[in-house]
Amino acid sequence: MRSPLRGRATRALAACALAVSSILPAMGPTATAAPPVVLKVGTTQDLDAINPYNTALVVGYEVYQLTYNLLVDFGDNAEPVPGFADKWERSADGHSVKFHIRTGMKWSDGQPADAQDACFSWGMNVDAVKAGTSIGLGYIDPNVKDAGVTKVECPDAETMIVTTDDQSDRVLQVYVPILPKHIWSKETYKTMGDAKFNASLVGTGPYTLAEWKTGQYARFVRNPNYWGTKGFEDEVVIQFFKTPDTMVQALKAGEIDYARDPNADQLKQLQTEQGIKTVVGAANGWTQLAFNTYGTGTGKTIAGGGASTKALQDQAFRDALGYAVDKKTLVDKILGGFGDVGTTNVPPVLTQWHVEPTKPRTFDIAKAKSLLDAAGYPLDGSGNRLDKEGKPINLRLYMPNSNADYPKAAAFIKDWYGQLGIKVSTQVMDSGALTDLLLPPEGGKTGKAKYDIELWGWAGSPDPNALLQIFRCDAIGGTSDSLYCNKDFDSLYDQQLKATSADARKPLLAQMQNLIYDQAPYDILYYDANLVAYRTDKFAGWRNQPPNGTPLFTYGTLGYTLLTDATAAPSAAPSASGTTASPVAGGGSAAPVASATPVDSGSTSSSSPNVGVVALIAIAIIVVIGIAMYASRRRTRVVEDE
Amino acid sequence: MGSRYLGRKLGQAVLTIFAIVILNFLLFRMMPGSPERVLLRNPNLSQQQLEAVKARWGLDKPLIPDQLVAYVGSTLTGDLGYSLKFQGKPVVDVISDSLWPTVLLIGLGELVAIVVGLTVGAYAGWRRGSAVDRVGTGASLILYSMPYFVIGMPLIIVFAAGLHWFPTSGMTSVGTSGEGFVGQLVDLGRHLVLPLTTVALGLIGSYSIIMRSAILETRSEDYMTTARAKGITDGRMLRSHAFPNALLPMVTIIAINLGYVVAGAITAEVVFNWPGLGSLTVDALGARDYPILQGVFLLLSVAVVVANLVADLVYGLLDPRVRS
Numbered sequence: 001m002r003s004p005l006r007g008r009a010t011r012a013l014a015a016c017a018l019a020v021s022s023i024l025p026a027m028g029p030t031a032t033a034a035p036p037v038v039l040k041v042g043t044t045q046d047l048d049a050i051n052p053y054n055t056a057l058v059v060g061y062e063v064y065q066l067t068y069n070l071l072v073d074f075g076d077n078a079e080p081v082p083g084f085a086d087k088w089e090r091s092a093d094g095h096s097v098k099f100h101i102r103t104g105m106k107w108s109d110g111q112p113a114d115a116q117d118a119c120f121s122w123g124m125n126v127d128a129v130k131a132g133t134s135i136g137l138g139y140i141d142p143n144v145k146d147a148g149v150t151k152v153e154c155p156d157a158e159t160m161i162v163t164t165d166d167q168s169d170r171v172l173q174v175y176v177p178i179l180p181k182h183i184w185s186k187e188t189y190k191t192m193g194d195a196k197f198n199a200s201l202v203g204t205g206p207y208t209l210a211e212w213k214t215g216q217y218a219r220f221v222r223n224p225n226y227w228g229t230k231g232f233e234d235e236v237v238i239q240f241f242k243t244p245d246t247m248v249q250a251l252k253a254g255e256i257d258y259a260r261d262p263n264a265d266q267l268k269q270l271q272t273e274q275g276i277k278t279v280v281g282a283a284n285g286w287t288q289l290a291f292n293t294y295g296t297g298t299g300k301t302i303a304g305g306g307a308s309t310k311a312l313q314d315q316a317f318r319d320a321l322g323y324a325v326d327k328k329t330l331v332d333k334i335l336g337g338f339g340d341v342g343t344t345n346v347p348p349v350l351t352q353w354h355v356e357p358t359k360p361r362t363f364d365i366a367k368a369k370s371l372l373d374a375a376g377y378p379l380d381g382s383g384n385r386l387d388k389e390g391k392p393i394n395l396r397l398y399m400p401n402s403n404a405d406y407p408k409a410a411a412f413i414k415d416w417y418g419q420l421g422i423k424v425s426t427q428v429m430d431s432g433a434l435t436d437l438l439l440p441p442e443g444g445k446t447g448k449a450k451y452d453i454e455l456w457g458w459a460g461s462p463d464p465n466a467l468l469q470i471f472r473c474d475a476i477g478g479t480s481d482s483l484y485c486n487k488d489f490d491s492l493y494d495q496q497l498k499a500t501s502a503d504a505r506k507p508l509l510a511q512m513q514n515l516i517y518d519q520a521p522y523d524i525l526y527y528d529a530n531l532v533a534y535r536t537d538k539f540a541g542w543r544n545q546p547p548n549g550t551p552l553f554t555y556g557t558l559g560y561t562l563l564t565d566a567t568a569a570p571s572a573a574p575s576a577s578g579t580t581a582s583p584v585a586g587g588g589s590a591a592p593v594a595s596a597t598p599v600d601s602g603s604t605s606s607s608s609p610n611v612g613v614v615a616l617i618a619i620a621i622i623v624v625i626g627i628a629m630y631a632s633r634r635r636t637r638v639v640e641d642e
Numbered sequence: 643m644g645s646r647y648l649g650r651k652l653g654q655a656v657l658t659i660f661a662i663v664i665l666n667f668l669l670f671r672m673m674p675g676s677p678e679r680v681l682l683r684n685p686n687l688s689q690q691q692l693e694a695v696k697a698r699w700g701l702d703k704p705l706i707p708d709q710l711v712a713y714v715g716s717t718l719t720g721d722l723g724y725s726l727k728f729q730g731k732p733v734v735d736v737i738s739d740s741l742w743p744t745v746l747l748i749g750l751g752e753l754v755a756i757v758v759g760l761t762v763g764a765y766a767g768w769r770r771g772s773a774v775d776r777v778g779t780g781a782s783l784i785l786y787s788m789p790y791f792v793i794g795m796p797l798i799i800v801f802a803a804g805l806h807w808f809p810t811s812g813m814t815s816v817g818t819s820g821e822g823f824v825g826q827l828v829d830l831g832r833h834l835v836l837p838l839t840t841v842a843l844g845l846i847g848s849y850s851i852i853m854r855s856a857i858l859e860t861r862s863e864d865y866m867t868t869a870r871a872k873g874i875t876d877g878r879m880l881r882s883h884a885f886p887n888a889l890l891p892m893v894t895i896i897a898i899n900l901g902y903v904v905a906g907a908i909t910a911e912v913v914f915n916w917p918g919l920g921s922l923t924v925d926a927l928g929a930r931d932y933p934i935l936q937g938v939f940l941l942l943s944v945a946v947v948v949a950n951l952v953a954d955l956v957y958g959l960l961d962p963r964v965r966s
């Protein structure tokens with residue numbers, strides 16, 4: 001009685017399996033071409049958008065720069081080098097630059113690329129600036145505004161003339177991707193932010209985006225029409241990791257070739273691995289203590305909000321606190337030595353502009369104490385430091401949960417300030433909640449700015465303006481997190497904006513750096529380094545850009561075009577994987593010839609999701625059959641029992 | 643099972659889901675922080691530009707009624723809107739990209755855990771005090787108390803980075819396009835082994851422990867004594883009498899757990915870089931991506947409500963007493 005039913009179910013299962021298996025091979029392409037050489041890059045940032053106007057992340061910049069050219073690219077030292085334009089000259093009065101667009105350049109889809117594309121892309125940003133608004137998330141148009149661009153015109157296919165109201169070189173550092181007009185011509189500055197970018201994209205960059213799997217990877221294929229040096233890799237894959245632990249394991253296992261931002265401990269461990277090279281690149285950014293100085297320079301107060309003590313508005317108080325922080329210890333203990341002691345608000349990586357403060361503060365608790373005494377902040381009987389209202393000073397220090405180093409740094413600060421008699425209570429919160437808390441009334445009706453110290457960080461652009469701007473009075477309610485306002489600083493900022501040469505600008509920037517350092521609305525703790533590790537068994541020709549930077553995720557996409565075959569004859573790249581500074585070697589120019597890779601347009605992307613879905617369906621079928629078999633067995637048994 | 647019983651249950655389910663739709667909207671907006679302020683970390687951004695972004699995202703209109711009405715209206719028509727974090731991607735696309743990897747990993751993990759957990763639990767309960775019981779229950783307790791990353795990371799270090807048997811992470815090898823369907827399936831399978839093992843190990847504990855105590859309870863029932871008196875073999879008693887009856891309380895637990903399958907397993911997803919719904923939810927929370935959050939929570943609540951509905955109905959089928 002039992003066997004027939006069971007037998008039937010088994011036969012049904014077998015038939016099903018047979019049917020499924022006979023369908024399966026027919027569904028996928030079975031081409032067997034030589035596998036492409038793939039460069040796999042790991043990062044812990046998750047790509048947010050492939051529309052360049054909608055990304056807020058470094059990885060988003062990397063993605064759009066691989067696909068699209070900037071008008072002017074970045075060289076070995078982040079200096080301006082030919083990009084979409086191959087040469088340029090400034091007019092005699094210094095207020096316009098004439099760019100020559102490459103002759104005979106083509107988009108990856110074969111359409112001609114010329115000045116009209118450049119004018120279209122820049123013009124949209126100029127329009128947005130004129131209209132007093134921004135495109136998308138507003139990361140790109142400020143470049144055009146900051147360079148003082150007032151007009152762009154393209155008299156012919158090879159010429160673009162940019163008129164500026166300042167004479168700086170910022171016009172050569174503008175991060176505006178040149179988009180193909182023949183694809184996006186319908187978009188304006190009003191609509192570009194909502195434009196739907198779908199892989200595969202058409203660009204003039206070295207690689208074009210072929211596929212984007214949210215939360216997994218972005219895959220690029222070689223642009224057959226690229227005008228510049230061609231890298232060894234046929235494809236680039238940027239993989240998004242949710243934790244650096246897994247990324248590091250993937251690097252060790254050889255599943256990825258490059259890992260961006262492992263933490264200090266992991267980097268130290270990787271330093272001893274065979275076939276892996278680590279880089280500690282100077283970063284364009286810092287981690288700071290921002291003091292809530294709301295009211296400084298304006299005299300304003302916030303009902304039911306603001307800092308817990310007026311002492312924070314006092315320069316002498318903030319200055320004294322500066323002596324109580326041992327930044328060397330922070331760099332050693334928290335960053336594992338991978339970073340530099342913080343000083344001014346222009347990071348040292350911007351060598352052209354950074355100056356060391358003229359009146360540096362050194363770690364000296366006794367001096368901090370005496371400065372506080374002298375400034376009118378005495379200790380009471382039980383060792384508490386009192387403010388001028390006679391109230392014990394208790395500072396609230398808040399930080400975001402985005403960086404595991406922040407709470408560690410906060411613990412040190414708490415201890416050092418404690419030695420001065422100043423109590424510090426620390427709290428970690430998610431960045432959304434923290435930005436809300438930091439917001440003053442200028443930033444919205446609910447803004448109360450109820451904090452004393454914020455521990456967070458900033459990352460800058462090739463030009464120092466971005467990092468200087470956050471100290472302007474009009475940044476209060478926007479990006480300012482010290483809520484500091486100083487008319488002298490603002491006027492210096494405007495002056496440097498109009499400086500006609502780098503030589504004229506430098507002393508102004510030096511003044512501004514010293515002003516903020518002396519006034520101390522910020523205590524910049526350290527410039528955290530960019531940590532990178534890469535494998536040397538597959539690719540050679542890794543080069544840091546600038547020399548104290550990292551190979552990838554820098555300025556432009558130079559690093560991708562310099563890679564060579566590590567397994568090829570040693571002539572390809574002499575010791576390129578070794579020491580960092582070998583600018584002359586230039587292994588990149590020996591571009592391997594294997595470049596005739598056809599750009600396949602996402603036939604793979606349409607087939608790959610099917611695999612999982614079909615697998616899922618197959619599993620579901622098997623499960624259902626399994627349950628049916630079980631049920632039928634039970635029924636048989638019941639019949640038997642009865 | 644009468645149609646009235648069915649109708650009442652269905653009506654309750656629909657009402658619950660509607661209440662959740664409204665609650666989802668209010669809940670996330672009551673959190674401090676808002677999506678556009680996340681952009682405040684752009685040092686180039688001015689106040690004016692921030693307002694422009696806000697207007698683009700429709701966050702400049704009053705919360706109630708404008709935003710609420712727009713949200714309920716579009717949700718009812720199946721339009722979940724666009725993600726704020728993944729600029730310009732429809733919510734449905736973003737969620738469905740993460741949904742099937744989650745169902746594949748956690749769903750399979752649950753199945754394996756249910757089969758293994760129930761078996762281990764049943765034998766442990768049946769042979770209380772035996773070696774099987776001591777080892778099984780001990781292991782269950784240990785696994786039960788271990789977070790996924792504690793189970794997963796050693797597996798990666800040994801079997802992926804060390805022995806190179808399996809890939810460390812991800813769901814597919816990127817660029818396996820040329821290998822054909824079978825090749826891709828094998829690739830998916832290789833990627834699935836370690837995360838599936840982790841999830842299954844993590845889940846076995848709860849099933850086996852509960853199953854063990856359920857079996858212990860049934861052992862003392864009168865009908866077991868009767869069965870024994872009838873001279874039925876030991877194994878037969880377990881399979882035909884103790885196991886089915888102990889299964890009854892398990893149905894509810896299994897149904898609820900299956901409902902939560904779509905919630906994903908955040909730590910397992912993070913460790914194995916598995917593109918699932920759990921980590922999508924966490925990322926969306928950090929970015930205050932309201933549309934994604936609403937979508938995920940809607941999906942989750944529908945799944946839980948449906949799973950409970952199914953549990954009610956299955957219970958009715960398994961236990962005649964419930965029907966009457």
